[in-house]
Amino acid sequence: MTLQVFRRAFAALLALPLIMMAQPAKAGGALDVALFYTAINVSQAKALQASADYYEAIGMSAQAQNFNRLAADMRSGSLGGADGVKTFVRCSEAVGRDIQELEAAGVYPTARQVELAKKARGELNVAKVALVASVALGTKAVLDSEGNVFAKVALGVLIAAEASRVLSAIRQVNQVADGYRAFQLGAATGFQVASREVQPQFADL
Amino acid sequence: MSYRISKIGVLLSILMAGSAHAQDSTRQNVRYCGVGLQGDITSFQRDNPTMGNLYANPAFRNALYKILLDRSKAAGWKINLFGKDEPGGAGSNLGLSHVITFENVEVEPFVDPRDGNAYFNVAYSIGVNAVLFDMTDKQIKGLVPSIIVFNEVRPQAPDAAARAAGFRAIFQGFGVNDSAIERWAASMHTLPISYDERTFFQVAPVVLSDAAKASLANIAPGNSGQSPAAFSKHLTAQYEALLASSFNKPIVPVAINPDGTQAKTSQYVANIPECLGASSNLTLPDPSYRMRLTVDKLSTANLRHDLAATENGLSRGTYQTEFAYGARIKSEILQFDSLNGDKPIDSRTFRYVRSLRFTGERSVNTYTQYSKLTSSFMKELLAAYASQDKDWVKASMSAAPAEKQQRDPSATVKDWKKLIQGTMKITPPTSDNG
Numbered sequence: 001m002t003l004q005v006f007r008r009a010f011a012a013l014l015a016l017p018l019i020m021m022a023q024p025a026k027a028g029g030a031l032d033v034a035l036f037y038t039a040i041n042v043s044q045a046k047a048l049q050a051s052a053d054y055y056e057a058i059g060m061s062a063q064a065q066n067f068n069r070l071a072a073d074m075r076s077g078s079l080g081g082a083d084g085v086k087t088f089v090r091c092s093e094a095v096g097r098d099i100q101e102l103e104a105a106g107v108y109p110t111a112r113q114v115e116l117a118k119k120a121r122g123e124l125n126v127a128k129v130a131l132v133a134s135v136a137l138g139t140k141a142v143l144d145s146e147g148n149v150f151a152k153v154a155l156g157v158l159i160a161a162e163a164s165r166v167l168s169a170i171r172q173v174n175q176v177a178d179g180y181r182a183f184q185l186g187a188a189t190g191f192q193v194a195s196r197e198v199q200p201q202f203a204d205l
Numbered sequence: 206m207s208y209r210i211s212k213i214g215v216l217l218s219i220l221m222a223g224s225a226h227a228q229d230s231t232r233q234n235v236r237y238c239g240v241g242l243q244g245d246i247t248s249f250q251r252d253n254p255t256m257g258n259l260y261a262n263p264a265f266r267n268a269l270y271k272i273l274l275d276r277s278k279a280a281g282w283k284i285n286l287f288g289k290d291e292p293g294g295a296g297s298n299l300g301l302s303h304v305i306t307f308e309n310v311e312v313e314p315f316v317d318p319r320d321g322n323a324y325f326n327v328a329y330s331i332g333v334n335a336v337l338f339d340m341t342d343k344q345i346k347g348l349v350p351s352i353i354v355f356n357e358v359r360p361q362a363p364d365a366a367a368r369a370a371g372f373r374a375i376f377q378g379f380g381v382n383d384s385a386i387e388r389w390a391a392s393m394h395t396l397p398i399s400y401d402e403r404t405f406f407q408v409a410p411v412v413l414s415d416a417a418k419a420s421l422a423n424i425a426p427g428n429s430g431q432s433p434a435a436f437s438k439h440l441t442a443q444y445e446a447l448l449a450s451s452f453n454k455p456i457v458p459v460a461i462n463p464d465g466t467q468a469k470t471s472q473y474v475a476n477i478p479e480c481l482g483a484s485s486n487l488t489l490p491d492p493s494y495r496m497r498l499t500v501d502k503l504s505t506a507n508l509r510h511d512l513a514a515t516e517n518g519l520s521r522g523t524y525q526t527e528f529a530y531g532a533r534i535k536s537e538i539l540q541f542d543s544l545n546g547d548k549p550i551d552s553r554t555f556r557y558v559r560s561l562r563f564t565g566e567r568s569v570n571t572y573t574q575y576s577k578l579t580s581s582f583m584k585e586l587l588a589a590y591a592s593q594d595k596d597w598v599k600a601s602m603s604a605a606p607a608e609k610q611q612r613d614p615s616a617t618v619k620d621w622k623k624l625i626q627g628t629m630k631i632t633p634p635t636s637d638n639g
Contacts, residue, residue: 059319060318093513094521097520097562100562101562101563102319104562104563105316107317107319108356111383189559189581191559192559192560192561193559194527194529195527198506198508198529198558199558202506202556205504205556205558
């Protein structure tokens with residue numbers, strides 16, 4: 001428990017420079033959802049970079065290259081806004097699928113991969129803390145900007161939905177990375193809970 | 206290899222020389238009897254050729270003796286354990302042995318999603334019973350089964366030489382961080398080794414309904430390694446090991462007839478040369494409770510999941526195939542009664558469905574997945590018994606039983622609290638037994 005608290009505090013410390021970079025530009029008097037997207041773009045790019053490093057660590061180089069390219073696009077600003085969030089969420093889903101497929105096939109990480117993945121896992125933790133902070137900053141920036149209450153409420157709902165998607169995506173990546181670390185020899189089956197769509201075929205059980 | 210084990214043994218002895226294994230005068234002195242074999246030596250070597258050959262080498266046994274004595278002393282069991290050359294062990298009536306019960310190799314082909322190449326996942330397993338017994342009256346005081354599992358990935362299926370090397374590799378893992386045998390050795394401290402235990406559990410052989418037998422027999426007809434009988438035998442051994450670690454209680458091992466039924470015997474035949482000479486018949490205690498699983502039905506279904514548009518190359522394909530496996534399994538707890546026969550004291554029926562997903566198409570061995578599914582169910586069921594997990598019960602109850610009470614999660618958990626926590630005094634385990 002104490003170790004977990006220490007790890008979180010350490011991740012928060014490492015995330016500080018990212019959180020500083022995530023400070024959104026002044027609102028300039030306009031109520032604009034772009035403030036939110038700008039605030040989270042750097043952290044999303046960092047999270048994608050961490051996922052790319054994780055992919056590299058577990059031997060999925062082709063996916064790592066894809067993610068590196070997307071992270072670079074996000075950093076340069078050529079990918080951002082709602083499209084950036086959409087891409088980020090899809091990337092996170094892909095990471096989840098790929099790791100679960102390794103488990104389903106029975107591909108255990110080698111000792112070297114476990115070692116490399118541990119480092120990448122640390123980066124993912126830092127990215128998660130930074131993303132949580134930048135989502136909070138981005139939301140605050142929008143809600144502090146000028147504009148009428150009704151418009152702010154409408155924007156608040158939109159941002160909350162986007163924030164939820166981004167945060168649940170990074171949490172999912174962290175969860176599957178944790179699961180793969182614990183995917184020990186002989187101790188796991190690679191099974192997932194069956195999908196809702198397939199359940200009717202087992203109605204007679 | 207024996208040289209390497211000896212070296213590690215010496216190293217461990219040196220490391221452990223500094224740590225005092227506290228001997229408590231209120232506890233019984235027990236002599237360590239080293240590694241033994243279950244059954245008579247001829248039939249063990251016939252059924253388990255690799256371990257039989259390794260065991261026949263005195264250097265191997267001696268090296269293991271030293272290592273396992275030190276690791277057992279450090280396990281913190283409620284006994285004073287002495288080696289054969291220590292004075293405390295000489296006058297003791299009690300003996301402790303690690304008895305090897307079986308060897309098993311499972312080979313599963315798979316395609317690595319990273320390079321698209323075919324490989325073989327090879328799982329080597331060795332059953333080990335920690336047996337505490339009275340050397341004078343040949344009575345078993347405690348028996349705790351466990352299974353050591355070692356995996357390796359190979360480009361080809363292993364031949365006999367490769368299989369032998371795989372088993373040898375298990376024992377070369379002493380002192381290697383996170384190796385299979387180190388994980389097993391580290392789990393020894395959780396074993397309920399005690400000379401005054403009164404509550405023993407027994408696992409009845411896993412029963413297969415005719416429908417379940419047919420499902421298994423149709424997968425690989427003629428393959429004795431994937432027969433319904435092999436399925437039942439393998440999973441019964443797994444259930445014994447899982448039960449011991451989940452309930453933290455000793456086990457009365459079950460003897461199985463060739464037709465899969467339980468052999469009526471109260472004798473445990475073992476070869477423990479260090480303390481008992483050649484094969485000995487040890488008397489088993491009566492079990493307090495018997496746990497029985499009946500696999501009623503096994504079924505499988507495949508489903509295609511189309512993936513979202515793959516712009517930017519995020520996905521490695523356009524669809525995934527979900528391979529889903531399901532089982533309806535009845536679990537019973539029986540109270541042992543030698544005069545009137547076992548009395549059922551709890552009976553529930555569960556449905557358990559899990560799946561694997563792969564990008565595109567894939568060939569998957571259904572027999573192996575049914576085996577993993579049942580093993581995974583056993584682990585979750587025992588955890589649910591021990592913790593009276595209502596969420597798991599609710600998610601896993603079968604709608605098949607006609608009696609409403611049998612399908613009520615709240616009533617089930619209430620009954621389990623009274624029986625498992627109250628009467629049996631089972632508490633949730635704090636850590637896994639490798």
